[in-house]
Amino acid sequence: MATLSATLLRTCSQCRSLLPKPFNSATPVFHAFYKSKKCFLRNNHTLSKISLCRLLCAKQQLISRHQSTSSSEGQDVDDLLKDFEISHEEFRFVEQVLPSPTVPDLIEPSEFPTPSGWFPPNESLQAQQKYFVRRTKNHMLPVYCQMKNTWYGTTHYVSIKKIEGDIWALEADLREHVLKTTGQKKVNTQVHEVGRFIRVRGQHRDLIAKFLLERGM
């Protein structure tokens, strides 16, 4: 061990003179490594050995620096903690700003429709029908407009989702209602039994929504 430490020390003393110089200047490093070839533990990896010496020196410097400044650092931490005032009262303003994770419950209004024209579902009317269209989580009807642009033109669809019960009865009623109100000769519809939705071709969103509201959906 004594010999090992002696060799290390010798290399270190030679490398220390190189420390302030930047890493890119390769020539002086190589110079040093040829001179101090004897004292390396492994002659094969000479370059890595030099970097090891550099690291050791740097570590020693860090430790010495830390010991000199450790007393002043403790004071800094204390200052930081004293600099703040902690208040629990004003956290209610934060709670007001945070969003609610769920959709809030409805306050039951006295008059219908509401100023924005919203109706609640009517359970007595629903019971008369063979089918049922469930409202979305936002208390709205699941009636959506779709538009498809292709090279042969634009087609409009209205899709009705969340259908429960007899889907074919709803399709027949819809077909009849659209034909009667618009005066068209035919209506194209698509019934998806597994996906539980119906697609009607044409721009009949408001018409269909009104039809569903009349049935208490």
Next chain:
Amino acid sequence: MASKVTEQALNLIKAMPRVALNNIKPLPYTAFKKKVNRQGNRKKKGRGDKGQGARGTWDPLGYEGGQHPLIDTSPRERYYAQYAVRRQYPPVSLLELQRLIDLNRVDVSRPIDITSICNTGLYSFHISKNHFGVNLTDEGCDQFAAKINLEVQWTSELVIAAIEKNGGTITTRYYDPPCLAALYDPLTFFKKGQPIPKCKVPPQDTLAYYSDPNFRGYLADPEKVLEAREKLAQKYGYKLPDLKDDPVKEMLLMRKDPLQIFYGLEPGWVVNLTEKCILKPKDEDYLRYYHTAY
């Protein structure tokens, strides 16, 4: 058990050299066939005889034979000039706002601002697309029937009249993009543990709008705003409800400081969500930064 044929095939593959860059080539008929000039070199190659067509020296597009062209004579209407730099305000109509109030998505007992509209999850905007907040449009102004204290980023005169007719108050307020990020999603902002930002002064081209009492700008003189309220009531012919005897007068007259972005929270404070407390720094330089406007 592999058959004889497959064994033979496998042995053949084993004997063959590996696929490498030196021995691969494209599949047959994958490349385009080279076009053969059947006419030879002497003919006109389908371009007709002589002239601009044969030589490829047509007039440039829009050239009218020396006459002053239409593209120069007609005036330019640059609808999309400076589009990438312009400030955008995605719209919310009064009807949509009324629907939010009807379905209890927005609390009317507290002042409504951009945070309460975004927290419903039914309205969104992108700060990266130069969106600077809500533009409240006048669709459904006749149906609107709510008494609210509203703060939006852009409005028109008709909307202001519709809200003040029902006894409410409205202000237009500018927020800079870092503040909008905090207002758009307060939860993720507080999780970062950063101090609440202070709001900057609006840029020069919008300063006139936000200090205009006719648009209820937040930098306008409050006395002039009161005058403008009465003038607007006369213009549209409605009776302005008296604010003095109002039971919710305090709520209706609640306003943020021009530097403040959340009600009750000052800029520079840090929110600790885990311990449910607020840290208020006391350093003088720190406070001076967060309490001066520029």
